[in-house]
Amino acid sequence: MKVLHVITGLAAGGAESQLRLLLQHARHDADVVALYNAGSVADQLRADGVPVTDLGMRSNTEVGAVLRLARLVRRGRYDVVHTHLYRAGLYGRLAARLAGVPVVVATEHSLLDDQLEGRPATRPVRLLYLAAERLGRRTVAVSSAVRANLLGWGIAADRVVTVPNGLDLDAVAFDAGRRERARSALGLADGAQLVGAVGRLHAGKRFDELITALAPSLGRDRQLVVVGEGASRPELAALAERLGVATAVHLVGEQPVAEVLPAMDVLVSPSHYETFGLAVLEGLAAGLPVVYRRCPGLEELDAEVAGAARIGVGDALLPAVEDALARGAGDRTCPPALRALDIRSVAARIDDLYDELHDDPAGRGGRPGRRRTRTGPRVGQRSQPARREDR
Missing domain, CATH: 3.40.50.2000 (Glycogen Phosphorylase B;)
Incomplete structure (x- = not known):
């Protein structure tokens, strides 16, 4: 199975480093797109052997970026698009829908107490968030507290799954x-x-x-x-x-x-x-x-x-x-x-979610889809790379 991760940026940050750690232990092939600011974590991902594309957005209202991203998704023939952070959730889910990707997943890293990424979630922000959510199949909440906020916003319980962030215990x-x-x-x-x-x-x-x-x-x-x-x-x-x-x-x-x-x-x-x-x-x-x-x-x-x-x-x-x-x-x-938060078990849960959704393309027990899984590490990828700072 081929997965594209779309994230707002790749400067040092908790969601960004968690994505890198996830990919170090994923069993599916994956590429990454940053909408803009492909910073230090992009360099680390490339050193791990993960292809990274900087979409080069110049503003948060650059609608043409959706079309560029949709073309990239279409060319890559991805089975899954997985978005991270608010802006990537808006652009990435819409682009995936335009490109006809069967499985679209988002991880919600930063919604708590009606704050999104540390800022108040205004009514327009909520409305855009909820509209984009309908374009995907599942939202992954990194904690039960985040899940509770999502449900409080009106997202259906069966569209939210809780999978915690992982720890590289070694x-x-x-x-x-x-x-x-x-x-x-x-x-x-x-x-x-x-x-x-x-x-x-x-x-x-x-x-x-x-x-x-x-x-x-x-x-x-x-x-x-x-x-x-x-x-x-x-x-x-x-x-x-x-x-x-x-x-x-x-x-x-x-x-x-x-x-x-x-x-x-x-x-x-x-x-x-x-x-x-x-x-x-x-x-x-x-x-x-x-x-x-x-x-x-x-x-x-x-x-x-x-x-x-x-x-x-x-x-x-x-x-x-x-x-x-x-x-x-x-x-x-x-x-x-x-030990329950070891990154190996967390990454396996995310991979299993992809498989479950891909095998049920209609969302109601449809015909199983084709799997293309990877059993070993990516070429050039270090087995136990060093971790970086920010959470």
Whole structure:
């Protein structure tokens, strides 16, 4: 089976890196189209052997892009089109319908509390979203919280399936050698505590609040590292300078999070708005104590996960961090409950969804379709590539 993934952009971000991780473990052949901004994740996908096309959209109202995308879909003779993020959902599902693709799926990564991709979902946005949804067969919600929002918008329950984001448990497993290298690269003193955070540098992640809260305790013996890139970098750097802790705050940019997690002694997620909370789960999978405010992916697990400490939106961060550091990280093993989120099982569930829909083209037990499956890795694809930062 041949699958085309359509995503709004491929700069560093949670949905973008999750797509890359999914394709590393998918059993079907896949190509990727970015509507615009084919950034660092596009380069990573190409290094994995995944063909990536930048559609080159210049504005969000470029209607001609739909026709260009439909021609591309038609030439590729795809069995499945899978869209990711709002703009790609609009353009990708319409283009797939124009091209006559039998199976159209979308993943909803970022709808929560009537916010879509961190912005209020206005009435026009909702109407466009619902119109585009009718052009597809299924919407994949990354958490039950996201599913509940979709149903609240009026999408039929049988058109929504919940499949969580996946974790590359092998990549984030604790490694003592990586811990030593990462701490040396940061110039940490022996015995210094390292508080960590992971995410795109933008206001919604509340890293300014984290820096402000920790500032009184930061210095030679306790430092903060933030893995991620984004528009808020200058403001965060200026804040650290103003508070007199610039030498203890490391904004290390976009890099494989698995290389930095071992150096941390606690991971903190100060964000109030998370549709899944991948950084929280990766920190726990790396055996870290984690302080967080919201993580649907964790809260919807059937079992309790040791090391996770949830605090309220109005609760102070510093006391919770002090408590987590006092508890320590233990033996740094992955909690058993997180095995259910291993990327291999998550990718298999997505592939099974494609097969189910392709074998029922009419949506009511129609004639099985043709399958073209791939049993081995893509030529040139690394079996265990490094992960990158932002969730």
